[in-house]
Every structure is written in C-alpha cells, then in structure tokens.
Amino acid sequence: MTRWIFFCLLLALPAWGAVGDPNERLADPAKEALAREIGRELRCLVCQNQSIEDSDAPLARDLRRLVRERVAAGEEPSAVIRFVHQRYGDFVLLRPPVTAATILLWATPFLALGGGIAVILLRRRRAMAEAAALSPEEVRRLAELDRGAA
Amino acid sequence: MSDAAFPKRPRRWMLYAPVGLAAAAGVGFYAMLQGLRDGSYNPRGVPSVLLGRPAPDFTLPALEGVDLPALTAEDLRGPLPGPVLVNFWASWCAPCIIEHPQLMRLSREGVAVYGVNYKDRMAEAGAFLKRHGNPYRRLGRDEPGRTAIDWGVYGVPETYLLDRQGMIRWRWAGPITTDTLESELRPLLRRFA
Amino acid sequence: MIGELGHFALALGCILALVQSVLPLVGAHRADARLMALAAPLAVAQLIAIGAAFAALLWAFAVNDTTISNVVLNSHSAKPLIYKFSGAWGNHEGSMVLWVFILALCGGAVAGFGRDLPSALQARVIGILGLIAAGFLGFIIFTSNPFERVWPPPMDGQGLNPLLQDPGLALHPPMLYLGYVGYAVTFAFAVAALLEGRVDAAWGRWVRPWSLAAWSFLTLGIALGSWWAYYELGWGGYWFWDPVENASLLPWLIGAALLHCAIVVEKRESLKIWTVLLAILAFGMSLLGTFLVRSGVLNSVHAFANDPARGVFILGLLMAYVAGALALFAWRAPRLGGTGIFAPISREGALVLNNLLLCSTTAVVLVGTLWPMFADILFGAKISVGAPFFNAATAPLAIPLVAAMAVGPLLAWKRADLAGALQRLWWVGLLAVAAAFLTLLIAGHHVWPALGFAAAAWLIAGAAADILDRIAAFRRPSQAWNRARGLPRAAWGGAIAHAGMGVTFAGLAGMGLATDALVELKPGQSTRLAGYEWRLESIRDVQGPNWSSRRATITVLADGQVVTVLTPEKRFFPVGRMNTTEAAIHTNALRDLYAVLGDERHGGGVVRLHHNPLSPWIWVGAGIMALGGGLSLSDRRIRVSAPSRKAAPAPA
Numbered sequence A: 001m002t003r004w005i006f007f008c009l010l011l012a013l014p015a016w017g018a019v020g021d022p023n024e025r026l027a028d029p030a031k032e033a034l035a036r037e038i039g040r041e042l043r044c045l046v047c048q049n050q051s052i053e054d055s056d057a058p059l060a061r062d063l064r065r066l067v068r069e070r071v072a073a074g075e076e077p078s079a080v081i082r083f084v085h086q087r088y089g090d091f092v093l094l095r096p097p098v099t100a101a102t103i104l105l106w107a108t109p110f111l112a113l114g115g116g117i118a119v120i121l122l123r124r125r126r127a128m129a130e131a132a133a134l135s136p137e138e139v140r141r142l143a144e145l146d147r148g149a150a
Numbered sequence B: 001m002s003d004a005a006f007p008k009r010p011r012r013w014m015l016y017a018p019v020g021l022a023a024a025a026g027v028g029f030y031a032m033l034q035g036l037r038d039g040s041y042n043p044r045g046v047p048s049v050l051l052g053r054p055a056p057d058f059t060l061p062a063l064e065g066v067d068l069p070a071l072t073a074e075d076l077r078g079p080l081p082g083p084v085l086v087n088f089w090a091s092w093c094a095p096c097i098i099e100h101p102q103l104m105r106l107s108r109e110g111v112a113v114y115g116v117n118y119k120d121r122m123a124e125a126g127a128f129l130k131r132h133g134n135p136y137r138r139l140g141r142d143e144p145g146r147t148a149i150d151w152g153v154y155g156v157p158e159t160y161l162l163d164r165q166g167m168i169r170w171r172w173a174g175p176i177t178t179d180t181l182e183s184e185l186r187p188l189l190r191r192f193a
Numbered sequence C: 001m002i003g004e005l006g007h008f009a010l011a012l013g014c015i016l017a018l019v020q021s022v023l024p025l026v027g028a029h030r031a032d033a034r035l036m037a038l039a040a041p042l043a044v045a046q047l048i049a050i051g052a053a054f055a056a057l058l059w060a061f062a063v064n065d066t067t068i069s070n071v072v073l074n075s076h077s078a079k080p081l082i083y084k085f086s087g088a089w090g091n092h093e094g095s096m097v098l099w100v101f102i103l104a105l106c107g108g109a110v111a112g113f114g115r116d117l118p119s120a121l122q123a124r125v126i127g128i129l130g131l132i133a134a135g136f137l138g139f140i141i142f143t144s145n146p147f148e149r150v151w152p153p154p155m156d157g158q159g160l161n162p163l164l165q166d167p168g169l170a171l172h173p174p175m176l177y178l179g180y181v182g183y184a185v186t187f188a189f190a191v192a193a194l195l196e197g198r199v200d201a202a203w204g205r206w207v208r209p210w211s212l213a214a215w216s217f218l219t220l221g222i223a224l225g226s227w228w229a230y231y232e233l234g235w236g237g238y239w240f241w242d243p244v245e246n247a248s249l250l251p252w253l254i255g256a257a258l259l260h261c262a263i264v265v266e267k268r269e270s271l272k273i274w275t276v277l278l279a280i281l282a283f284g285m286s287l288l289g290t291f292l293v294r295s296g297v298l299n300s301v302h303a304f305a306n307d308p309a310r311g312v313f314i315l316g317l318l319m320a321y322v323a324g325a326l327a328l329f330a331w332r333a334p335r336l337g338g339t340g341i342f343a344p345i346s347r348e349g350a351l352v353l354n355n356l357l358l359c360s361t362t363a364v365v366l367v368g369t370l371w372p373m374f375a376d377i378l379f380g381a382k383i384s385v386g387a388p389f390f391n392a393a394t395a396p397l398a399i400p401l402v403a404a405m406a407v408g409p410l411l412a413w414k415r416a417d418l419a420g421a422l423q424r425l426w427w428v429g430l431l432a433v434a435a436a437f438l439t440l441l442i443a444g445h446h447v448w449p450a451l452g453f454a455a456a457a458w459l460i461a462g463a464a465a466d467i468l469d470r471i472a473a474f475r476r477p478s479q480a481w482n483r484a485r486g487l488p489r490a491a492w493g494g495a496i497a498h499a500g501m502g503v504t505f506a507g508l509a510g511m512g513l514a515t516d517a518l519v520e521l522k523p524g525q526s527t528r529l530a531g532y533e534w535r536l537e538s539i540r541d542v543q544g545p546n547w548s549s550r551r552a553t554i555t556v557l558a559d560g561q562v563v564t565v566l567t568p569e570k571r572f573f574p575v576g577r578m579n580t581t582e583a584a585i586h587t588n589a590l591r592d593l594y595a596v597l598g599d600e601r602h603g604g605g606v607v608r609l610h611h612n613p614l615s616p617w618i619w620v621g622a623g624i625m626a627l628g629g630g631l632s633l634s635d636r637r638i639r640v641s642a643p644s645r646k647a648a649p650a651p652a
Helices: A004-012 A027-039 A056-073 A075-088 A103-131 A136-149 B012-038 B096-106 B123-133 B146-151 B178-191 C001-028 C035-036 C039-062 C069-075 C081-088 C092-113 C119-143 C167-196 C203-234 C243-265 C272-295 C308-336 C345-378 C387-410 C418-424 C428-445 C447-470 C479-488 C487-509 C614-634
Strands: B084-090 B112-118 B138-142 B158-162 B168-173 C516-520 C526-529 C532-543 C548-558 C559-566 C569-573 C580-582 C582-590 C591-601 C603-612
Touching: A027 A056, A027 A075, A027 C243, A027 C387, A056 A075, A056 B146, A075 B146, A075 C582, A103 B012, A103 C387, B012 C272, B012 C308, B012 C345, B084 B096, B084 C119, B096 B112, B096 B178, B138 B146, B158 B178, B168 B178, B168 C428, C001 C035, C001 C119, C001 C167, C035 C039, C035 C119, C039 C081, C039 C092, C039 C119, C039 C526, C069 C092, C081 C092, C081 C167, C081 C526, C092 C119, C092 C167, C119 C167, C119 C308, C167 C203, C167 C243, C167 C308, C203 C272, C203 C614, C243 C272, C243 C345, C272 C308, C272 C345, C345 C387, C345 C479, C387 C447, C387 C487, C418 C428, C418 C580, C428 C447, C447 C479, C447 C487, C487 C603, C487 C614, C516 C526, C526 C603, C532 C591, C532 C603, C548 C591, C548 C603, C559 C582, C559 C591, C591 C614
Parallel strands: B084 B112, B112 B138
Antiparallel strands: B084 B158, B158 B168, C516 C603, C526 C532, C532 C548, C548 C559, C548 C569, C569 C580, C582 C591, C591 C603
C-alpha cells in the first residue's frame, strides 16, 4: 500500500525528472511514432489508468525502453504487445481483449443503438395505433358533430 | 384524461428496464463494498500471470561484497527440497524494511528464501543487508530490471512462493507483514512442505 | 464556537429539510393550500441554515482554526485567502457542504422565483429537493462531519500542497457542483410531474432554464479540470478517460440530451416521457459519480478517501433516489400522455436521433468505466478499459451526431423536407470537405485531424447556416438585418453553442498534429521544432516566497525574430518537501508553445518542447458552448412566466 502511494505520488505530483530522457527516444521518427503508438496501448501498472507513454514511474520508463528496443529490432507491434501481455496479463492492455469477460463491453455501442432504435420504433407503432383509435367518448362526439353538420 | 389514453397492452418491460438495471447495478456495487471490507475485492491489485507455472528463464549475477551464490532459473527447477520464496527487494524501498524481520524469521526457521535485488546500487544493497540482516540463501542482482519484467513484477517488494516441483503457487505484492505471514504464508508453507 | 454553530446549523438544516420533504408533498397530494404554502418558507429557512453552516466552514478556514481537523488537514496559515477557501471545498467533507449549500440555493431559487408556478407543482418540487437535502445532510452529519474538533490543536495546518493552490483548480469544483446539483432541480421537476400525472408547457418553461444552467456550468467545470491538467501536469495531456473524468462526462452527455428535449417539451407536446426519463437519469449520473468517487470502489488517482462505510450510505441514497424515481417512472409514465405524432424526418425526429446517439454514447462511457469493477466482482477477471477503447467505441457514434447537429436545426417541426435542408447546407458540406482536404495536403497523412477539422467546419458553418436561414438572408436580404435583431436569444444561443462545439473539435484536431522534441541542451545551444528556433539561454537558481527553483530561460525565435521567452522551472517547496514541475506556456490564438525542464546534466539540461496547434481552442470552445447556454437562458421568453393560477381560473 505504501509503495502504491509512493508511486502514485510520483505521478500525481510531477516530480524531478518527469520530463524523460532524450536517449530513450529512437532516432528514426517513424519508429519512434510506432513505439509511441504501442506505448499508448499499454497501461502503466503502478499508476493506474495511464499509459506507459504518459507516466513517469520507473516501471513505465523500463517498459518504454523495452518497447523501443523491440521496435528498433524490427519487431511487429502486435508481437511487442504480446510480449508484455504474456508477462502482465489482460490488465496491462488498455484496449481490452475480446474475451468472454469483455464481449458485452465491446458490444455496448451496438446494443445501445439497436436497443434504442427498437424501443423508439415499438413506441412509435403504439403511438400511431393509439392516435388512430378513438375512444367511445370520441366516437359519440364525432357522431353528434356529424349529426349537427348534417 | 380518458382511460383510452392508457396503452391497452402497456410495453411494461420497456418502462421497467431502467429501474431493473439500476437495481442490478446497486446489488453489484453493494457486493463491491462488502468485498472492499473483507479484502476479496481489491481494485488496485494486479494478479500474477505466473500462478501455476514454472519460473521464467533468467540468469542473474551475484551481488559483489556479499558472500552468496547468484540466482538462476536452474535453482528454481523441481524437484526442490522444500517450498522456496523468491523475494524482489531494493535498498531504496521503504516497505522492504517493514517486511525484512518476517523474512529473517522465515530464514531462521529453515525456509529457503532467495532474493532478487531490483534496480539497486551494489554498495547500498550491501549496506542494507548489513544493517537489517541477510535472510537470503541465494541472491541475484537485477539492475536493469528486465528479469523483474519477465516475472511480471510491478513494484517492490514482491514475493513469490514456489512448491517442490518448482511451480509458482502464490504471489504477494507489497510487504509481508506479520499478519500476512501468519494468515496467508504459513498455511501455504505447510501445504507445500 | 463557530465550529459548533456550524454543526448546529447543519443539524437544523437537516431537520428543516425533513419537514420540507414531508409537509409540502402531503399538501400537494391533498390539495391542502396551507401545507403547500409552507414549501417556500421552509426552503428559504433551510437556505439560511445551510448558508450559515457553509459560512462557518469558510470562516474556520479563513482564520485558520486549527482546532478543527478538516482545517488542519487541508489548510495552512501561509495560504492566500482564496486558496484557503478552495481548500475548504477541496476535500470530501467540505465539498459535501458546498454540495448541500448549492442545493439549498436552488431550493431557495425555486421558492423565490417560482411564485408563478402552480402551487402544487412548486410544493412538490420543493418537497423533493428537501428529500434530497435531508439524505445528504444526514450523510454529512453521521459520516462526514466537517466540524470535527482536534485537541490539542497543532501549530499549523498540513495542507500546503502547491499543486492545489491554483485558480483553475479552485474554480473547478464549484462549477462542477453547480452542474451536478442543478440537475437535482430538473430531477425534482420530473418526479413532481410523475406524482402529479402531467407535463405541460409551464413545466417545460421551468425545466428548460434549469437544464441549460446546469449544463453550462458543467461544461465550464469539465473544461477547467481539463485545462488545469494540461498546464499543470507537465506533459500536455488533457483528457485521460479516467473514471473520475468519465463520472463528470456522463451527466454532461445526458444533460445535453435533456436540454434539447426540454426545448421541445416547451414548444410542443412531444417527447414528454423522454424528458422526464432524461431528467431522472441526469441526476442519477451525477449521484453515480458522487458514489464512485467517494466510496473506494474505483481505481483512480483522483478518487477521494476510500471509506466503504461512507460508500454504503451513498449507495443507499443513490438507490433510494434513482431507483425510486425510476420505479415511479415505470408506474406513472404512461399517465403523462402519448407522444405527439411527428414524421421521422422532422425537428422532433432529429431530436430523437440526438437523444439516441447521446444516450448510446453515455451507455458506452458508463459501461466502459464500470466494466473493470464488475468483471472483477463477477468473473474475478482483471481488465483495463482505457483510452483506446473509449476512442474506438465513441467515434462511430460521434460522427452521425456531428452530422445531425448541423442538419437538425434546419428541419421543420412535425414534418420536414430533408432534401431541402441538405440543399441549404451545400456550402457547409463543401467547406467541410475542403477543410479535410487542406489538412491532408498541408499536414500529411493524418486521418483523425482531417476528420476533426471537417467536423469543425461543418459545425461552425452549419451554425452560421442556421442563423442565415432563420433571418432568410438569401431569400429576402433586405429584411435580414431586422430579422437578425429580432431573433430570439435562444436561437442565437443554440447556434453559438453548436459553433462552440466546432471550435473545440478544431482544437482537438490541432492537438492531433502536435509535435514535440526532447533534447539535451547546453546554454547557448538551440534546436528546431515546428519552424521555430528554441535556444536555451541559461539555467539559474531562483528564489520565491516559499519555494526555490531551478529556472531555465529559453528564447523562441521565428526567422530570427524573438517570439517569446519561456521560463520553465523545477520548484522545490521546503515546507512540504515537494517538487513540482512548472511548465512554461506561451499562448496565442493559434498555438501553444510549451516547454518543460527535466534533469540537468553535463552543464546543460534536458528540455521537452511542444508545439500544440490550436490547443487553446479546446477550452475556448467549451467557453463558447457555455456562453451559448447562458445566452439561451437569458431569453426574455423564459423569464415571462406562465400565467399565474391566481389571476385566471385555470381548468382543473
């Protein structure tokens, strides 16, 4: 718990050295951009809910270095992510993998839209039916008016 | 307003869906709060991927100035004479001081405690052991921190328990307090003895 | 003494709230005029009591009364007064007092300005506000007393965190709470409507301004928080899809749907049930946020103290109010009357689409935020749901929403001509395509920024098209100016708010094109970034009132001309033994130049430099949105209230 607070403070209060190390970055801008994209998919486990690109915890720095080494060596992004995933589990992936536990999560946009459209259409059909039907009272009044007009 | 304005076959389920969802969520939240109290729900904990698996491959150099053999994956392959604890620590880590007496006690009782010194300076690590005692039978130095990443370590201290076949059975993130020692670790040591 | 008076005032306020929640509701149910007439005086009395309690808390902070533990934990004698106040509401207990104070203010407003409301409606609304107040005051008194004493009193407080002494962060909670609590009023109106069994134009005329006000404040609150993160935390991030951030976004999304529906209910007899449901859900989302942040179930750097006992109390309140209101909704909503019939292609139809898309987006953000917790408790699975998910899942919903935002205002009520509306937007579409094309041409293969600029052009030009259409600028140009002058403020407000959204999109797109550099420079050396030359002049020691720092001086030049001098610092606060990184930012209308100082080595220092195109537009756009909301609020037609019941005999 204490260690937790320690690392979280490192993040919540920008600390000495929060800027990073120029030597960390890859010389090739395309590779550096690729490494950053990969980094944005990986969670900094110490300070939760941030990617390793945004965090300056030592573990995040180590993982950034690791990602860049592998990218520089020519490894595919999916392979790099898999490497980290194998060691830290689903929790390290900021984009949740599609598993039994997350299928509903990924389906949410479709379910919400689909469900909403279904509800709207159902209610519309009922509202139309209601508007078409007249109550007995209204039938009587209509008859009276007809008689009056005749 | 005439009764005919009320729907004849009200789509009641549509109207009741929101309150149903809210109630279900409420039950879930209540379960979480109870879990927070008894420790079964920990939003900050990260489970170890290695549970039920052997230790990953690694070779670590020894810590100079301390008369202990180094640590490699070979030392953790079964069959082992008894359960083994692998403890990741550092001299700059305050909670490590909290758990050190427990490690010393286990070591005196004959439990095999192996250490991995994580991202530390040799002189300071040596000084730490001199000051607080040395519970380790083997000690490896992971200065770059890559072996720790291979183990899925995300902070120090972290401790792993391996059984006699060399399978990882338990991981504890954080200091091993006397409470943790008695309530969690001792039963496991007995079980895997 | 003041502390005890404050505590007593809270207790008094709680009792008054309880009375306020019982008598007027009984009176409305029995049509008892005397009981109903008690509503307004009770609300005012409660306001006075809670106001006194809030004043007592502020006083304790202002004089640095270290016998009160809340002051000890969150304040310090050396703080400037404004930050002592912001420290008062920057912690759990104090923020709850601010919450109930704003609630009491709202109750007082309904009492004071609502004399023209039908008395049963006013009584019910005040009664429900009292019920909410009673619950939260009970929470404060039993679990979160801000006036707890500590004896012997320490010499001074411990609350001198420099990060919290900041104007943006000081204003952020009050703005947010004005939004969250404003939705309590719309909630009360919705529940009152369900109890009464009807929704009419008078109801709509009251719900609309409250929804507008709440939404505008919430917009400002969220924008302030995001802007603070950007300039304070040192790496230029401004939105992290953190659960606490999402907790503020959820009522904002539902609130946007609500305020559009409220407009319709006022004008037409349509969408009543939608409006009532959205009003309940908006407050529900703000209560959910309160629960998530204060109960400990959430995994976030932002979350307040984790206390499961408090969590159970808030969960109880959340269920009582929200599930209770939703149950009432399920039972009584049919009584509110059917939706008016309208063609699918119509202004009403567009608003239904708007509701659908906003509610779906809310569902996505809600499920994404809660899923890790529920997956943990249900399956034992530990997963993360971060920015990649939220961006991927909300983008397909945002695109049709942006498209509809420009088309909707041009559609007529009941039945509209879509082809005609689209024809009137031909030049808007052209501008959008041109914007995307230009972006790809100038900046290269950046798809999302190109889409962002297209969206911005579509929304801003679309807002202009809306106004031009209303004043018939192209059909009858001679009268256009007169029509513009006579155009109701609500029309201007809506167009301005939509344009503001476009400005924010432009800012987001610009940030997508941001570039940065991380270099080690010695004094005299320079580097190039984004067409500027950045030259490090020196790194020196600087002394401040309660800090010392290492300050770097960086001159930024364009074509040899000095654009600005940036002075990023690393500050050290001896009292709290804390380090902060002060970024240096130079803002002009088109970009931010951002510099941060890192480690010093070999006689020089590591600096990170950013060029953020259009980043100020993100928050300026939010300000414009709030301005649009405010403008709409100030529309004369809203302030001309419904005919008084006493003046003319109203039909039963």
